[in-house]
Amino acid sequence: MIAAGLDPESGPLRIYNWNGYLDPKIKKGFGKEYGVDVEETFFSTTDEAVAKIASGRSSSTSSSRRRIASAGSSSESVSSR
Numbered sequence: 001m002i003a004a005g006l007d008p009e010s011g012p013l014r015i016y017n018w019n020g021y022l023d024p025k026i027k028k029g030f031g032k033e034y035g036v037d038v039e040e041t042f043f044s045t046t047d048e049a050v051a052k053i054a055s056g057r058s059s060s061t062s063s064s065r066r067r068i069a070s071a072g073s074s075s076e077s078v079s080s081r
Helices: 026-034 048-057 060-070
Strands: 013-018 038-043
Touching: 013 026, 013 048, 026 038, 038 048
Parallel strands: 013 038
Antiparallel strands: none
């Protein structure tokens, strides 16, 4: 759940993904349509994915977690399907 009415965060959209799972045309089209740089980091195993995500903590990641966590207590939240 993400609270409605929040301002977009700055910086690139970071995707952690299996290699070859996302068509590069989709990634490029999304970036162009929404005016955002899309960075993709690949992994080969679930353990590698968890390690990369855990080591990639940054202020933007922490900020995202706080925003998502606070959305759970907000009455104005929307599902992210």
